[in-house]
Amino acid sequence: MIIMKNRLMSLPAGFVRVFVAALLGLLLLPGLVAVPTHTASAAVQAGLTFNNGTLLRDQSNGRVYVYWDSARHWIMDPPTLDALGYAGTSQTPLTSDQIATITDGSTLEVKKVNDFVYPQAPITSSQVSLLLSKASASPGQSLTLSGGGFSGGETLTITAPGISFTTDADDSGNFTVTVPVPSAVTLGLHHIFVHGDTSGNFGVEVFHVIASASVQIAVAPPAVAPGTSFSVTGSGFQGGENVRLFVGTLTATQVTAGADGSFGPARVTVPGNAPFQTVTVVAFGASSSRFAHKDLSIQAVTAPTATVTPTATPTPAPPTPTPTRTAVPRAAVITLNAGQTHRGSRVVVSGDHFLAGESVAIRLHGQIVQTTRVDSDADFSNVTFTVPGNAPFGTDFVTATGATSGRVASAKLVVTPGPIKVIVSPSIAVSPSTSQRDKMVVVAGGDFRSGEQVVIRLKNTIVQFTRANREGDIRAAFRVPVHSAIGRLAVKATGMRSGAVAVTYLHVVQPVKVSVVVAPDRVKHGQRITVTGHGYAAFEKVVVRVRGAFMMAVKTNRVGAFTASFRLPKWIHKGVYQLQATGTRSKRAAGERLIVV
DSSP: OEEESSOOOOSOHHIIIIIIHHHHOGGGSTTOOOOOOOOOOHHHHTTOOOOTTOEEEETTTOOEEEEETTEEEEEOOHHHHHHTTOTTSOEEEEOHHHHTTSOOOOOEEEEEETTEEEEOOOOBOTTOEEEESOSEEOTTOEEEEEEEOSOTTOEEEEEETTEEEEEEOOTTSOEEEEEEOOTTOOSEEEEEEEEETTTOOEEEEEEEEOOOSOOEEEEESSEEOTTOEEEEEEESSOTTOEEEEEETTTEEEEEEOOTTSOEEEEEEEOOTTOOSEEEEEEEEETTTOOEEEEEEEEOOOOOOOOOOOOOOOOOSSSSOOOOOOOOOOOOOEEEESOSEEETTOEEEEEEESSOTTOEEEEEETTEEEEEEEOOTTSEEEEEEEEOOTTOOSEEEEEEEEETTTOOEEEEEEEEEOOOOOEEEOOEEEEESSEEETTOEEEEEEEOSOTTOEEEEEETTEEEEEEEOOTTSOEEEEEEOOTTOOSEEEEEEEEETTTOOEEEEEEEEEOOOOOEEEEESSEEOTTOEEEEEEESOOTTOEEEEEETTEEEEEEEOOTTSOEEEEEEOOTTSOSEEEEEEEEETTTOOEEEEEEEEO
């Protein structure tokens, strides 16, 4: 799991209250992860309400926020936005007056699986964990769902969009199934719900259903000047739907797709005060949620400079003098020590071919950030400025202007969000998840610091030390202390250098007494014998043998008991034998004397 500072819940509050409570009443179960309460934001105070997952674009600063539980959360970079699957969600432009008073939040909790990043589903019970193979799928495709933490061998009911089916957990309480996405499922955020029919344990995962059509747009020309226009053409949208065109944070317009899902060329004008930068042109289908994007460069258009040929001054006497040319000064240039940086960082500028001794003003996004003076060699070097805290994100230009010569030079600079502190949370699992005292169990996990020592505790009692391998994985066995409490005990693994902590749970149970009763215990050849057993695992297969020979197999009920009968084969001779009943999963066994007369 990757945690970007604080947490953002990624399931609609209505789902938590209605779906979970109405179906199972599980909000009262112990171990349920609490849903944090967000303070009502100024958006609610201003009467602005949106659905969870709606994207808000602040026109005053160009930031994109996701609205969740009456608060907005700033998504700090477009790649994260795309990976989250929200890029196809309707973006609602807000004016600065509407959004200025809403408190900023640079927070989001996401899970990364197989290089896919998607919202973390926080609703689980006890030690249940679910894992999807990918963050999104199109109608007609399928997802692989894996999970654990259920009772061994129990039946699991899986409810997904438009489909519900059952599967059985293995002996360790784990499962893996393929979940199809029906063709009639609507686009957007959906949930997969898994419930253990015997244990009552449950979990929820989320994923996005995205359009399968190929959407494309083209922008021409690829570079324009402020105040000029360009054309956009597109295809692959839903026939007749409205397509919204966003030009970065500068402007937006709307066109209608034709019956074949295409549009254009549509003319879009860049505002005359637009700064020099590279912006993203986004086309978003209002009905289908399909989208595509292209980059557009906004830059100065330099008019060609006419070459003037001096005319010789005529003289009374030949020969005609050769025309002389006026030396043209070389163009001023500047260089930066880095082409990409973030707010608050320092940038070093050097320049050449200015006028010796003149003052030079250095600007970023049109604002003066530093001044310097050119030396006698017509250059300057290692002039440092700090990127302002309010500098817009994206591609911008640093310019240097000579006060006397009027010469101007520029260099491209990409401003990105500042580094986000990423905390990788380790995780562990214990096997088996249920054990008796004085039995061995195995703890395995990952995402600890490479090579660090890890201490393992059972209900705050140290039971083992181990060391993480190069990849940060651990695996260690320990014996459950004979004095351990009975019940659900926390197993905690703590990294000694990183301080990272992972927790899971072990169910410590009383020793089980297994018994079988044979009736009658004196039989003749061909006579029917009834065997009754107790103390086995729930729903496991028990094999009954006489003198080591297979007689029958029977499945226990939910309390680990069974009653079954078989007819004694004629080939068993008279004598005294041992009837043995052994559980194939629990390995529990019990025997009873049988006399053949």
